[in-house]
Amino acid sequence: MFDNEQSLQEIRERGFTLFIKADKSYEEINEILLQCLFLKSLELTSLEGHREFEGERHSTAIVEKVSEKLKEDIEVIDKESVSSSQSIISVNVMKLDKLMDLVGEMVIAEAMVTQNPDLKGLELENFQKAARQLRKITSELQDTVMSIRMVPMTNTFQKMHRIVRDMSKKLGKEVKLEIIGEETEVDKNIIDNISDPIMHLVRNAIDHGIELAEERESLGKLKKGTVTLEAKNVGSDVLIIIKDDGRGLDKARILKKAKDNGILTKPEAEMTDKEIYNLIFIPGFSTKEDVTEFSGRGVGMDVVIKNIEAIGGSASIESFVGSGSVITLKIPLTLAIIEGMNIQVGASRYTLPTTVIKQSFRPLEKEIIKDPHGNEMIMVRGHCYPILRLHKHFRIKSKYAHLSEGILIMIEQEDQNMCIFADELIGHQQVVVKSLPNYIKNTNNVAALTGCTLLGDGSISLILDIGELFQLAR
Structure with a gap:
């Protein structure tokens, strides 16, 4: 009875009939049953004096015998399932958070090793092979921890x-x-x-x-x-x-x-x-x-x-x-680790989620136009897109003043598109998202920043808030 998948499917599709004998009123029983989880629909009918009820009354003795037999079967099944139930354990969420933090630190440490500036210009074939293996293991461990944290x-x-x-x-x-x-x-x-x-x-x-x-x-x-x-x-x-x-x-x-x-x-x-x-x-x-x-x-x-x-x-x-x-x-799906593209603006580093990037390119001066309000825009394949200069918004000194000298990154959110201007692309990297410290939020709440991360060379990169970037462009 308990292992019959066909019976379970039949119940899911057609439901089942349950006879209840209770001292409570019709309204009280209805209210109790409506609170049951996974209940798609309910039809409650009073059967006092009804032939189905009378038929059930005659079969009470049989039902009691079946009930006793079911009790015995359930006890046996419970005993047999004790060993199998041990394969599932409850874990405190704080421990999972700590594990996620450690995996994040490992991702940063792996980047610091493989992208160490001391290795620049060196031909280290064995090192690169070991680094690829380390990256593979780190990625698999990260995916496993992420799957543990997932709930339906x-x-x-x-x-x-x-x-x-x-x-x-x-x-x-x-x-x-x-x-x-x-x-x-x-x-x-x-x-x-x-x-x-x-x-x-x-x-x-x-x-x-x-x-x-x-x-x-x-x-x-x-x-x-x-x-x-x-x-x-x-x-x-x-x-x-x-x-x-x-x-x-x-x-x-x-x-x-x-x-x-x-x-x-x-x-x-x-x-x-x-x-x-x-x-x-x-x-x-x-x-x-x-x-x-x-x-x-x-x-x-x-x-x-x-x-x-x-x-x-x-x-x-x-x-x-x-x-x-x-x-x-x-x-x-998660907030902990994202695939990011690191960009350089002056002496500062910023990170964009790779999922929002459509393309990056170096523009020509003739492609730059201005709208009636004097805002810079660029024509790409017959469409105009607004341009946001990050160095102007964050009030920092940029290496390049002309758009044709730097690089434009086109980003999208839903059906909106815009281009942000940066000095150069640093490269793609998995980044661990850290929230900005409270003292920074309280004293200097700069728009369009959602957090920060540590790069492989030990420098800090600020993670851009895409939603707020579009608001700035508007």
Whole structure:
């Protein structure tokens, strides 16, 4: 019975019937059962006086015998499984964090050995062979430690069932939650940062998006609205998608509210749909006129974007009037170690994640143009891209004054592209992300920096915040 995979699959697809005899009321039993995890749907029927119930009553003696037999079988299985269960142990998260730190230090030490300046110009074939082997082992150890820290999204997603049930009841709406890809794994530290954003987005979808049953029926929709939670891996990132089949976002209403609050940064006619939708992430912004238990205070969506950007992620919105909205959170698999490209600007070093780099090139003077506001731009294959001079933003002295002397690195985030100007590329390297010390954050909070790392030659490189770089370019 316990080893029959076919039976388990049958239960997953078609469910099962459970007869309960209890002193509690129908409402109390219903409430208890609704709190069960992994429960897709529930149909509770009172069978007092029902023929099925009477039939069950006659078979009580048989059931009791079967129950006794099952108890004995379970005891035997428990004893047999004791030895196999020993293959899994619980480990304190602090120990895993310490192990990750040590692996990070080893990655730095390996870079310091293989990139030691004393080796420059020397032909050391045996050393290079040993260095490659060391790099291979280090990489495998890093991957193993990373896999240990990975946890599935299951618990985070399953918690949303309770939120959907409670809000549906209080708002008088009929809503069901669909979950896809809950087995997708991310780093433990990232899970802690995305639970609140997901909760806010689900609440927002039910409160703002899903209509009342009567309104949905009048629009030709199903009476019960659907909120879908999906997680999937895309390269070195995880996409978390929150989708609803509600009324969608009202662009005109969002624009009017933003205009009334004085938070528009450009003329309405120049704003794209995406830029208009992104206004809902601004702190204090809400289209609700009345403050309720769930919305109207302008708190929630700004928490979403703050938490997501804090872990190097981003959020994007798509909406279709009358059909619903789709919010996509793009988050990294891990925060500890990234593939980085080191660049030189004057005497300073900076690191960019390689995943955002499209290309690097030395521009020609004739390709440089200026927009009506005097901002530098470059024409590449018929498209214009803004240029950000890092030395100007960080107020440091650059080796080169003319763009044609240095190098431009084109980076992208979602559907946006820009070029940053640097003196030269140093090279690709795995870098261990360290947060900036608090005394630096408190005394000199420079925009566009997300952390720092130690390079192979012992120098410090500052890790650039891609999201803030795009804000600077705008």
